[in-house]
Amino acid sequence: MLRSETKLVPFYGNGPYCYSNAASMLLSTVGERVSPQEMEAYTGVGLGAFWLPKEKLLFFSSISNPPDLGISRALRLLGFSFEEKMTSDPGKPPFEQLKSELASSAAVLGPLDMGYLTHNPLHKRMMGADHFVLAYRFEKNGVLIHDPEGFPSVLLPFRQLELAWRAENIGYRRGHYRYWNRPRRVRSPSVDDLYESTLRSLKDVYSEAESLAAKQDWTIGPKAITILSRHVKQGKVSPAERGFMVHFSFKLGARRALDFAGFFGAKHPRLASLKEKQAELFGASQAFAVQRKWTHVADSLEHVARVEAEFQDALILA
Numbered sequence: 469m470l471r472s473e474t475k476l477v478p479f480y481g482n483g484p485y486c487y488s489n490a491a492s493m494l495l496s497t498v499g500e501r502v503s504p505q506e507m508e509a510y511t512g513v514g515l516g517a518f519w520l521p522k523e524k525l526l527f528f529s530s531i532s533n534p535p536d537l538g539i540s541r542a543l544r545l546l547g548f549s550f551e552e553k554m555t556s557d558p559g560k561p562p563f564e565q566l567k568s569e570l571a572s573s574a575a576v577l578g579p580l581d582m583g584y585l586t587h588n589p590l591h592k593r594m595m596g597a598d599h600f601v602l603a604y605r606f607e608k609n610g611v612l613i614h615d616p617e618g619f620p621s622v623l624l625p626f627r628q629l630e631l632a633w634r635a636e637n638i639g640y641r642r643g644h645y646r647y648w649n650r651p652r653r654v655r656s657p658s659v660d661d662l663y664e665s666t667l668r669s670l671k672d673v674y675s676e677a678e679s680l681a682a683k684q685d686w687t688i689g690p691k692a693i694t695i696l697s698r699h700v701k702q703g704k705v706s707p708a709e710r711g712f713m714v715h716f717s718f719k720l721g722a723r724r725a726l727d728f729a730g731f732f733g734a735k736h737p738r739l740a741s742l743k744e745k746q747a748e749l750f751g752a753s754q755a756f757a758v759q760r761k762w763t764h765v766a767d768s769l770e771h772v773a774r775v776e777a778e779f780q781d782a783l784i785l786a
Contacts, residue, residue, distance in 0.1 A: 477493065477496070477497055477614060478496050479493065479621070480492050480493055480614075480616065481615075481616045481618050481619075481620065482504065482616055483599075484716065484719075484720040485504050485508060485616065485723075486535075486599050486600040486601070486616040486617065487513070487536075487539055488505075488511060488513075489507075489600075489616035490539075490576040490577075490578070490600040490602045490614075490616060491507050491511075491539050491542060491543065491576055491600075492504045492507050493574070493576075493602040493614055493616075494575070494602060494648065494651055495546075495548070495651055497573070497574045498651055498653075500548075500651070505730065506727075506731070507542055508724060509731035510541070510542035510545050510546060510666055511535070511538030511541055511542045512530065512541060512542075512669055512670050512673040513530060513534070513535050514528065514530075514721075514724030514728070515529070515530050515533070515670060515674065515677075515728075516529065516530045516531070516673070516674060516677050516688060517688060517690075517693050517776065518530075518531040518677075518681070518686055518688045518692055519686070519688070519692035521687075524699060524706070524709055526692055526693065526695070526696040527717065528717055528750075529724075530673050530676075530677050531677050531680055531681060531688055532673065533676065534598075535578070536640070536642065539576065539600075539648060540552060540648070541669060545662065545665055545666055545669060546662070547653055547662075548651045548652060549654045550649065550651045551648065552646070552647070553565075554643035554644065554645055554647075555643060555644055555645050558634050558636065561626075561629070561633060561634070561644075561645055562645055563630075566603070566647070567606040569647075570603060570604065570605060570606045571606075573649040573651075574602055575602070575603045575604075575647045575648065575649035576601070576603075576647060576648040577600065577601050577633060577646075578598070578600030578646065578647075579598040579599065579600065579635045579640070579641055580598070580599045580600065580601060580632040580635060581595065581598070581632045581634075581635055581636070581638060582594035582595070582596075582599045582632070583596060583597070583632075583637075584628050584631040584632035585615065585617075585624065585632055586625075586628050587623075587624065588615070588617060595637065596637040598635070598638045598640070599615075600616070601613045601614065601624075602614040602616075603624075603647075607623060609623065609625055609626070610623045610624050610626050611623070611624050611626075611629055663731075666731070667783075670783065671783060671784065674780060689777070690774070690776045690780075691773075693770075693772055694770065696769055697765075697766045697767075697769035697770045698766070700757075700762045700765050700766050700769070703762045705762060710757060713753070718754040719754055721746070721747075721750040722747045722748075722754070725744070725747035725750060726747045728740075728743045729747065736786050738782050739779065739782055739783060739786060742778055743779065745775050746779070749772045750772065753765050753769060
């Protein structure tokens with residue numbers, strides 16, 4: 469029997485953009501329309517790069533601005549107040565609290581560990597991968613969610629939710645069981661004001677990353693990209709490393725670059741042009757990596773590093 473009181477919650481789906489899609493869906497529940505592509509730029513998550521030497525993986529994103537911080541950053545820039553909650557006790561999932569919250573507001577949950585999301589047929593391969601979803605209704609046996617990985621309106625059983633939401637294997641988590649809900653517009657920035665405030669925020673993302681990297685001896689930015697270039701040029705890329713590149717990092721890098729190019733647009737054509745160039749280089753890297761043409765991948769990455777350095781310099785002056 470259909471519930472006449474159910475309010476339709478639109479679904480937006482793209483796995484690597486899970487946090488942007490989930491935040492966009494949350495705003496849609498209060499009648500606000502911010503596309504995931506716009507949201508991605510406001511989060512600032514996809515700026516920069518950092519190298520994980522043990523895993524030999526390069527993330528084309530900010531070391532200081534993971535998705536959970538990016539969600540809050542974007543909502544504030546857009547002029548919304550919201551509630552953000554978590555707990556320090558991993559043994560007490562806030563199910564009763566969530567039940568009460570979902571009666572009046574959907575909620576973005578995350579980070580979650582994808583390895584426990586059993587509605588995804590590939591979940592066993594994804595242990596330790598971070599994810600964000602939109603929860604919109606509490607049920608007897610679990611919570612109904614929109615999972616941006618491509619699974620709308622799935623029931624996540626309580627036990628799986630607890631394990632995923634605890635996020636014990638997610639390196640950047642701050643506490644456990646984090647969620648955002650009750651967005652409310654408190655400001656309506658003009659297009660120009662929103663652009664300028666976002667531009668300042670993106671500059672902050674870079675400066676914060678540099679500060680954190682200096683404290684913890686991380687390799688970031690163009691230097692990190694160059695390390696990957698030198699590594700792949702040797703042709704000793706493991707199946708796991710290649711899989712990360714061809715199934716995740718290169719195509720995500722291209723998409724993020726295009727979204728940033730769209731954000732800068734005519735206001736800063738130089739910044740937009742550099743991001744468009746990055747997108748093309750990521751696309752070339754993708755094709756070459758699939759074909760295992762590692763010398764070509766290395767050359768493309770060297771070019772990505774040079775463009776990234778140019779972009780950082782141009783952003784500071786913007």
